[in-house]
Amino acid sequence: MATLSDYPTPNFLSPTDQTNHSQDSLPQMQHHPSPAPERNPTPTTNPIFHTPLSASSEALPPAALPPSLLHLSFNQDHGCFAAGTDHGFRIYNCDPLREIFRRDFDRGGGIGVVEMLFRCNLLALVGGGPDPQYPPNKVMIWDDDQSRCIGELSFPAVVRSVRLRRDRIVVVLEHKIFVYNFADMKQLLHQIETTANPKGICAVSQGAGSLVLVCPGLQKGQVRVEHYASKRTKFIMAHDSRIACIALTQDGQLLATASTKGTLVRIYNTVDGSLLQEVRRGADRAEIYCLAFSSNAQWLAVSSDKGTVHVFSLKNNARSPGTDKSRSASDPVTSPHSSLSFIRGVLPKYFSSEWSVAQFRLVEGSQYIVAFGHQKNTVVILGTDGSFYRCQFDPVNGGEMTQLEYHNFLKPEAAF
Secondary structure, X not given: OOEEEOOOOOOOOOOOOOOOOOOOOOOOOOOOOOOOOXXXXXXXXXXXXXXXXXXXXXXXXXXXXXXXXXXXXXOOOOXXXXXXXXXXXXXXXXXXXXXXXXXEOOOOOEXXXXXXXXXXXXXXXXXXXXXXXXXXXXXXEEEOOOOEEEXXXXXXXXXXXXXXXXXXXXXXXXXXXXXXXXXXXXXXXXXXXXXXXXXXXXXXXXXXXXXXXXXXXXXXXXXXXXXXXXXXXXXXXXXXXXXXXXXXXXXXXXXXXXXXXXXXXXXXXXXXXXXXXXXXXXXXXOOEEEEEEXXXXXXXXXXXXXXXXXXXXXXXXXXXXXXXXXXXXXXXXXXXXXXXXXXXXXXXXXXXXXXXXXXXXXXXXOOEEEEEOOOOOEEEEEEOOOEEEEEEOOOOOOEEOEEEEEEEOOOOHHHO
């Protein structure tokens, strides 16, 4: 069971995110003074990016080492991203790329998880690296207006990931998930048991409606879907192999899944669990690093250890009835099929697969996450080597994407 240490009530700001989300202000946390948490030397790293790469040197204190990335993640509307390093954390704006702020801690201060809440002053932090700033079994709520932690949640095991909504805090351990009310952090709303989940795989909807949460189930290849409004739980046998990556649309209606095999990505309706579409990344096994829907659920982006980012077109019927708008003549019809798909009844399923509309090839050796940009038909790609790419794809003709920008976000701001 998690325990909560109390802190003074912070002065929260309403989010100023770029998309048209609800204007409701963030909930207030009712806390009282408590001593600051002690640091714990127990090492941990973000399980998704578990091989930190050294970044270029910057103007750091003489005793400090060049930062190594321990964590990378986009915020909920993909307008910003957060980087956890072995010295602290940094927050960046995506368009245009610029560093918004950084917090470097003394004597190491590794941060293995940084979860933003849109663009507000609150962040969830978990210690990481060889010299963590906070114990890896605690979630620290950081208020950047006060430049300090104003709340914490403690657990009996290492925290693998955290997901934030305006009304909920979701904490993922290797075998359990805890859902808390954000208003006071004292009300535990739900506990979920999962199969072994060392990567902290979990996704939550971000729409104004009720929470939809997806995570691995208790069986290999199974996904659990929690609909909190209707108090229904749906289990989907998505793959034969273990779940490697999942993604939800903002409204929680569509779910994308990939297994440890990494060849196929499947899109499901979360309400009835039906399979809506299956797309093929490739023929060889691959480790899928990231799945991402576009804001209008028309596109799906996939990154893997093969060094290529793929963009797939989603079918018209991938939405619930009545939510589709007819596409214009310039819109794609579907992802391309194999040229041998006319004999799909004879040859293996491979030859009738749907392939990506657009691709962008990266340097192999780094791990990459991807999101759709706020500019039309663009994707933003982040690498654990500090690389930042902005690319544009042709929605009609597809093919290789055009690189619009490249930067190393770990270098001084003057570089970009």
